[in-house]
Amino acid sequence: MNFKLRVWRQKNRQSRGKLVVYEARDISPNTSFLEMLDIVNETLLAPGDEPIAFDSDCREGICGTCSLTINGEAHGPDHPAAVCELYMRKFRDGQTIVVEPFRVRSFPIIKDLVIDRSALDRIVQAGGFISARVGSAPEANAIPIPKHDADLSMDAAACIGCGACAAACPNASAMLFTAAKVSHLSLLPQGNPERVTRVLKMVHVMDAEGFGNCTNTYECEAVCPAEISASFIAKLNREYAKARLLASAGD
Amino acid sequence: MIGTLEAKIPSGPLAGKWTNHKDHSRLISPNNRRKFEIIIVGSGLAGGSAAATLGELGYRVKCFCYQDSPRRAHSIAAQGGINAAKNYQNDGDSVYRLFHDTIKGGDFRSREANVYRLAEVSTNIIDQCVAQGVPFAREYSGLLANRSFGGAQVSRTFYARGQTGQQLLLGCYQALCRQIAAGSVEMFPQTEMLDLVIVDGHAKGIVTRSLRSGKIDKHAADAVVLATGGYGNVFYLSTNARGCNVTATYRAFKKGALFANPCFTQIHPTCIPVSGEHQSKLTLMSESLRNDGRVWVPKRKEDRGKPANEIAENERDYYLERKYPSYGNLAPRDISSRAAKEVCDEGRGIGPGGRGVYLDFADAIKRLGENTIRERYGNLFEVYEKITGEDAYKVPMRIYPAVHYTMGGLWVDYDLMSNVPGLFVIGEANFSDHGANRLGASALMQGLADGYFILPYTLPNYLAGQIGKRPSADSPEFQKAEGEVRARVKKMLDVDGKRSLDSIHRELGLLLWDKCGMARNAKGLGEALQKIPELREKFWREVRVPGDGEDFNQSLERAGRVADFLEFAELMCADALARDESSGAHFREEHQTPDGEALRDDENHAAVFAWEFQDDNGQIAPPKLHREPLHFDTVHLTQRSYK
Numbered sequence: 034m035n036f037k038l039r040v041w042r043q044k045n046r047q048s049r050g051k052l053v054v055y056e057a058r059d060i061s062p063n064t065s066f067l068e069m070l071d072i073v074n075e076t077l078l079a080p081g082d083e084p085i086a087f088d089s090d091c092r093e094g095i096c097g098t099c100s101l102t103i104n105g106e107a108h109g110p111d112h113p114a115a116v117c118e119l120y121m122r123k124f125r126d127g128q129t130i131v132v133e134p135f136r137v138r139s140f141p142i143i144k145d146l147v148i149d150r151s152a153l154d155r156i157v158q159a160g161g162f163i164s165a166r167v168g169s170a171p172e173a174n175a176i177p178i179p180k181h182d183a184d185l186s187m188d189a190a191a192c193i194g195c196g197a198c199a200a201a202c203p204n205a206s207a208m209l210f211t212a213a214k215v216s217h218l219s220l221l222p223q224g225n226p227e228r229v230t231r232v233l234k235m236v237h238v239m240d241a242e243g244f245g246n247c248t249n250t251y252e253c254e255a256v257c258p259a260e261i262s263a264s265f266i267a268k269l270n271r272e273y274a275k276a277r278l279l280a281s282a283g284d
Numbered sequence: 285m286i287g288t289l290e291a292k293i294p295s296g297p298l299a300g301k302w303t304n305h306k307d308h309s310r311l312i313s314p315n316n317r318r319k320f321e322i323i324i325v326g327s328g329l330a331g332g333s334a335a336a337t338l339g340e341l342g343y344r345v346k347c348f349c350y351q352d353s354p355r356r357a358h359s360i361a362a363q364g365g366i367n368a369a370k371n372y373q374n375d376g377d378s379v380y381r382l383f384h385d386t387i388k389g390g391d392f393r394s395r396e397a398n399v400y401r402l403a404e405v406s407t408n409i410i411d412q413c414v415a416q417g418v419p420f421a422r423e424y425s426g427l428l429a430n431r432s433f434g435g436a437q438v439s440r441t442f443y444a445r446g447q448t449g450q451q452l453l454l455g456c457y458q459a460l461c462r463q464i465a466a467g468s469v470e471m472f473p474q475t476e477m478l479d480l481v482i483v484d485g486h487a488k489g490i491v492t493r494s495l496r497s498g499k500i501d502k503h504a505a506d507a508v509v510l511a512t513g514g515y516g517n518v519f520y521l522s523t524n525a526r527g528c529n530v531t532a533t534y535r536a537f538k539k540g541a542l543f544a545n546p547c548f549t550q551i552h553p554t555c556i557p558v559s560g561e562h563q564s565k566l567t568l569m570s571e572s573l574r575n576d577g578r579v580w581v582p583k584r585k586e587d588r589g590k591p592a593n594e595i596a597e598n599e600r601d602y603y604l605e606r607k608y609p610s611y612g613n614l615a616p617r618d619i620s621s622r623a624a625k626e627v628c629d630e631g632r633g634i635g636p637g638g639r640g641v642y643l644d645f646a647d648a649i650k651r652l653g654e655n656t657i658r659e660r661y662g663n664l665f666e667v668y669e670k671i672t673g674e675d676a677y678k679v680p681m682r683i684y685p686a687v688h689y690t691m692g693g694l695w696v697d698y699d700l701m702s703n704v705p706g707l708f709v710i711g712e713a714n715f716s717d718h719g720a721n722r723l724g725a726s727a728l729m730q731g732l733a734d735g736y737f738i739l740p741y742t743l744p745n746y747l748a749g750q751i752g753k754r755p756s757a758d759s760p761e762f763q764k765a766e767g768e769v770r771a772r773v774k775k776m777l778d779v780d781g782k783r784s785l786d787s788i789h790r791e792l793g794l795l796l797w798d799k800c801g802m803a804r805n806a807k808g809l810g811e812a813l814q815k816i817p818e819l820r821e822k823f824w825r826e827v828r829v830p831g832d833g834e835d836f837n838q839s840l841e842r843a844g845r846v847a848d849f850l851e852f853a854e855l856m857c858a859d860a861l862a863r864d865e866s867s868g869a870h871f872r873e874e875h876q877t878p879d880g881e882a883l884r885d886d887e888n889h890a891a892v893f894a895w896e897f898q899d900d901n902g903q904i905a906p907p908k909l910h911r912e913p914l915h916f917d918t919v920h921l922t923q924r925s926y927k
Binding site for chain 2: 045061063064065067068071072075078079081082083084086088089090091092093094095096097098111114118120122143144147149150151153154157158159161162163164165166167169170171172173174176177178179180183184186187190191193194217218221223224
């Protein structure tokens with residue numbers, strides 16, 4: 034298969050970027066999208082061009098490193114999947130493909146298609162954890178957890194932290210990401226003691242990092258490689274409202 | 285050689301060694317802990333859990349990872365589960381049995397005392413993870429669920445769907461985040477360790493390069509902990525993440541740390557077969573699939589082109605069930621991989637190139653219904669479909685072995701300290717617990733055991749004698765190491781040849797897969813030892829590394845890693861040649877039983893092979909072998925049998 038690529042090139046955060054055209058030739062339909070970029074990068078070597086910088090690591094959809102917007106869609110057309118799980122058989126021969134980074138103000142571009150998502154780490158640092166000192170843990174089966182709750186918690190915990198939700202959202206909201214962590218922990222009895230402070234702190238940092246608010250467009254859910262349900266955002270809102278009430282009542 | 289090759293196993297009966305050791309280890313008082321700076325390289329299960337735990341105890345921790353966030357370390361990709369001797373299933377499990385299975389699974393090439401301790405703390409790990417909010421699978425009673433795994437006859441594996449590694453890593457990432465917020469851990473993402481600094485014979489710091497800015501920095505500390513994972517990517521194609529590398533441990537090796545058993549590399553039996561030459565990695569299908577999937581190939585060569593459903597039941601060879609009736613499809617990894625290679629070598633392999641076997645779920649779907657299978661393995665079936673375009677609910681999966689895990693690593697004593705005082709090595713990066721073959725669901729167990737429960741007790745043993753001995757990062761040893769790192773970066777950029785990094789790395793990988801893969805022999809290893817230096821020369825003559833050093837430059841990062849793999853490969857082959865026996869994953873064709881199983885030589889090779897780097901005027905000389913004899917006082921040395 035052959036493709037025409039229009040790829041975002043940008044030297045660093047300060048400089049201006051632009052779309053540059055490249056050809057990808059003789060690509061097998063069983064090549065992954067990132068392997069196709071590897072091949073294009075090899076062809077750039079001979080003329081002495083710098084290869085296209087893009088992020089990836091596990092290349093099996095779990096580490097959340099890859100972060101491309103393809104033809105305007107975060108992670109490309111094959112949902113639910115991260116870009117690294119996207120295969121060229123999903124494109125038409127001869128198709129023009131536009132490749133850009135995730136575009137979110139809170140994810141500044143480092144180079145070409147590589148972005149800085151440390152804002153997501155800071156949201157977790159604000160309170161996305163259960164304080165359980167090593168040595169203090171009770172026997173694991175001491176607190177039974179209904180299977181339904183454990184399963185729902187796992188649904189939320191499956192988030193891979195890629196940031197596609199924010200990239201797809203017209204408001205650049207990271208609410209699906211934050212909601213997933215808040216829900217994962219608040220659905221478990223172990224998460225209860227810090228439930229109120231957790232949601233307040235995480236939402237505060239989420240806002241301070243410059244992410245927008247949710248206006249129910251559901252684009253986040255549509256592109257999420259881990260299929261996190263947008264209903265967790267409703268849960269986040271409930272958790273937040275309850276926490277505000279409790280906090281204002283001095284609880 | 286720096287230090288000694290003394291394992292420092294505590295005395296007394298096996299079951300009491302760890303307790304006894306903890307009772308008599310030195311302590312650091314809470315007021316003094318903040319005076320110590322600890323460097324931890326790597327933020328996976330081992331590094332992340334160690335950083336979080338030491339930070340919580342009050343040490344000042346600096347944690348480094350090459351990924352853009354510690355949450356992305358490759359532990360995240362582990363699918364199947366984590367073992368623990370909880371005996372929640374009442375099926376006869378115990379600490380002793382987990383210990384015994386691990387020693388036997390490792391084909392009697394690991395230390396009894398280390399493995400016993402691992403089994404002992406395994407139960408604490410589950411408690412800790414549940415307390416952190418890891419959403420393990422549960423039964424309708426609300427109690428924790430278990431599944432069985434290769435090499436065991438009990439159900440002791442805890443899991444979170446097919447994403448156990450992810451959930452355990454996020455648990456420890458969150459604990460780490462808490463410490464980062466508290467200021468006890470300083471995190472350095474996108475930062476790679478390029479050298480170890482030794483001052484007066486002790487590991488006292490590292491030199492790093494920021495992958496974002498290209499800036500080279502020196503960091504001094506009271507102790508250095510390497511938790512940098514395995515070296516499977518030396519084969520180019522493996523199930524490891526693209527960034528996994530040997531650089532940190534290999535740099536430490538060049539500075540005097542001993543590298544143990546580098547030839548023990550695990551080839552995982554259930555991966556998606558290679559589809560084309562530009563493939564950049566191989567994807568694992570969790571071993572847990574072998575609980576319900578049946579492995580087979582056609583009995584006759586002529587049938588290998590036929591669609592699976594046209595091959596009648598009596599025309600199929602369920603070779604694992606046939607050869608290993610008591611373990612069947614759950615035979616250990618090394619044995620299952622080799623059996624797959626054997627049937628493909630006989631010309632009965634299926635799929636493109638004839639390098640594949642079927643993993644068939646038809647019987648399980650008939651017995652349990654598609655929904656149950658979907659609930660157990662749904663996400664794995666989806667991954668399989670994305671990559672191959674095939675629906676495994678309808679046609680059997682195609683699988684083939686691929687490089688997955690490395691049992692070898694830097695040599696450590698019972699305290700997880702290398703022969704270089706102050707240099708600790710944990711997780712996959714050390715050699716300690718899995719012998720010649722790791723059992724499924726034991727890597728996660730070891731990583732977390734080391735980080736949460738072992739290092740926090742053993743590190744103070746060293747630190748107690750080190751108060752006030754942290755050197756300045758401007759001392760001559762640091763200056764020298766920094767100079768060397770800068771020179772090496774420049775040298776790589778200056779080659780300015782024509783060949784791409786990947787092409788050289790791929791060539792190395794094919795050579796190793798061929799000569800030092802699932803089966804090895806003296807002749808092949810000899811050839812590899814001749815070809816590797818040639819390839820290395822080619823690299824330094826012909827490679828092209830575009831861009832410059834003072835910038836975000838992914839080619840330069842990879843070039844450094846490939847250069848180290850090109851040296852490390854030689855060490856691996858030298859070890860494989862010196863280990864003139866078959867044991868576990870190391871199968872020397874010269875040494876096999878009449879029915880083709882690994883034949884150990886306990887008289888001469890029941891030992892850890894620890895290699896010391898030798899320098900010949902700036903050139904690499906053949907490494908020097910040191911042996912640590914292994915003693916089996918509790919487990920009887922037997923021919924491993926899963927029949």
